[in-house]
Amino acid sequence: MTISSSLNAGVAGLNANATRLATISDNIANSSTYGYKRSLAEFESMVISDSRGASTYAAGGVRASTVRLIEERGALVGTSNPLDLAVSGRGMLPVMPAVALGVDMGDVPLMMTTTGAFRADADGVLRTESGLVLLGWPANSDGEIPNFPRDSVSGLEPVVINVNQTAGDPTTRITLGTNLPATDTAAGASGDPRSRTIEYFGNLGTSESLDITFTPVVAATGYSNTWRMEIRDSASNDALIGEYELTFDDSRTSGGTLANVTTVSGGAYDLATGMIDLPVAGGAISLEIGKPGETNGLTQLSDSFAPTNITKDGSPVGNLAAVEVDSNGYILATYDTGFVRRIYQIPLIDVPNVNGLTTMDNQTYKVSPDSGSFFLWDAGDGPTGAISGYAREGSTTDVAAELTSLIQTQRAYSSNAKVIQTVDEMLQETTNIKR
Template sequence: MTISSSLNAGVAGLAANANRLATISDNIANSSTYGYKRVEADFQSLVLSDSGRSYTAGGVQTVTQRLIDQSGSLVSTANPTDLAVRGRGMLPVTPASEVRAGTSDPEMLLATTGSFRVDEQGYLSTSTGMILMGWPAALDGSIPPFSRDTSDGLEPVQFSLNLIGDPTTSIDTRLNLPATDTAAGSSGDPYNLSVEYFDNLGTSQSLSMTFTPTVAATGSSNEWTLVMTDSASGGAVVGEYVLTFDDSRTSGGTIASVTTVSGGTYDPASGDMVVAADGGPITVNIGAVGDTQGLSQLSDSFAPISINKDGSTVGNMTSVEVDETGNVFARFDSGVTKRIYQIPLVDLPNPNGLEALDQQTYRPSKESGAFFLWDSGEGPTGDIKSFSREESTTDVAAELTSMIQTQRAYSSNAKLIQTVDEMLQETTNIKR
């Protein structure tokens, strides 16, 4: 019956506008919530079959959708591990409850922003209990290859709160040997250079280099003997080499050849030689053949120019930083900065199909499509911005305008029901 369908349509209108008001209420309530994505209610008409002689009202229904692909404005903060995604992509996080329960494969959830801080167990987590996830770096700071279509390689980001040492693995030397000391009549006195390095326990050791000139009977020999000893090995010789320098017009003073007497073999292309120190091998670079940046033999003075080496003494972690490419660095009071993790950005074909959860987190679903892990700033993704939070996507002015429209629509549907009620009352009065 047409009049009954009008009543039903009015009731459906009340329910639809009540749903819309609920989404508006949620949006306004979360207008200051970082990372909140507004919800939108879409109205869809219901059309029943029309006989042509009378019309039956079908009414209306609502479909709600969270607009996850919308991005809010970024605001600056004072915390270096306040993170926000600038552009497409989401941060991988996991519930702290699963990690602390010892779950071997914690669930990967997604978020677009978060205020992360190092907690008492060293995890980079939020106050709401979400821990950031990333790919762990190798001991040398490199990131091993991981599968990009699965979260199996991701781990909760955790830092060691204890002391940490960084052993020395390479030493680059630049110094000048006096050319006059290999000439006939020279004293042949050696020159000594001690280079500090750090062993596997962070203890200071020294690698001593002794340069002894070969004095020529006539003219100049342009030859030196380099002997390296290791204090950690009780002063034992770890390498001995005979260095010959070029005296030509074009390459005068550069290394012409190196003969290995003992220790690691000299590489003429790179200038490297590996010496077996007590705590492990150390690569010593003295310059390639013909290279002007390594050892030289010029003039009449012994002049150490620069000694560059890695490694450091034991230090405490002082701060954590995340760069735009997602690399997580730990800084120590010893002056060392180490890359510990790399945070990927997760991209999906349909972000709006994600399942929304509490705390502005989302779970991949069938509707969102299969995810892929990208390096920040590569592919379709944006980059990671530190010292930043993403604001709510709610526009309060627009929501208040929609609230007024919803209120008027609700009142109109209520008036429709009142009118139908009066018409039914008139119908009832006919019998009287």
């Protein structure tokens, strides 16, 4: 009966608008929730019959369906915590519930979120107040990230920051820029050696030194432009680890630069790079003395013995001072000696259909058949954006728009209620015909 279908359509309208009211209420309630993605109720008409030229019409009503707009991104809000993280662009941070700590990662479902305020707990595990633990790939001792599978969580592990940790950075490269007096190789010169000591740091953070002695070869007449360089290592009981004969150019175009380096003992001199691999006690150190014809290494000019450019990497043992995350997702530990060490990398998760993810509590999501399979990207690569520290992602709720929708929903609900009231009155009239 047509009048009965009108009643059903009115009830369907009440249900649909009640669903819309629920999404609006949820959106407004979470307007200040970091990382919240707003929900949207969409209405679809239901047609029972639509025969052309039919004398009667049966109302099918309306059906409501909801969708969470996960792909929408909220504005980034700056904070003072370096481990407040947000994703600027596509991609999500891998997390797991704190209650699953100690369980094999293969048995833990992958969860993801777009933002989180992470802090170290008593065990150094980075987690949020709601119990979400940040996951990442651990770095090797040299700071390199191994190759982990990109379509599996097997390489991920909880990020642990030990605030009491100490670390040293062994020296692996030294640049030696020094000017040797040209007058020391002249006929009649004293031939006294010139020496220089360069500190370096061993594998255990100890302070060691290279004692470098330059002895001029005095010419019988004119200038010999030749020196003998000896290098001794304090960590090897001052043993001689390298001896080289240096010849300098005296031409008008390249005067004072290296012309030739002859290895007497020790690591060989590389003509292409200007480097010598010195076999110190803890392992090889690359000593850069410059390439022939260049002025940024050893030179022989005028009558002064002076350093021009002496640099080295490495640092002594230091205490952890700060932890930050860069835009590529690398967690960097900074020590009070100035040494910066890469300890983890946070990948970003991406799926083909972001809106198809299953929504969980605490602004987290899980993979579903509708979302497609996940892939772990380096932040900034492929379709993913960058990771921002000192930032949180704000809610995507527009309160003004939601309040406008609230007014429309209220009016629509009242109109559907009026339809039911009218149908009731018409049925009452039908009943009165018999009286």
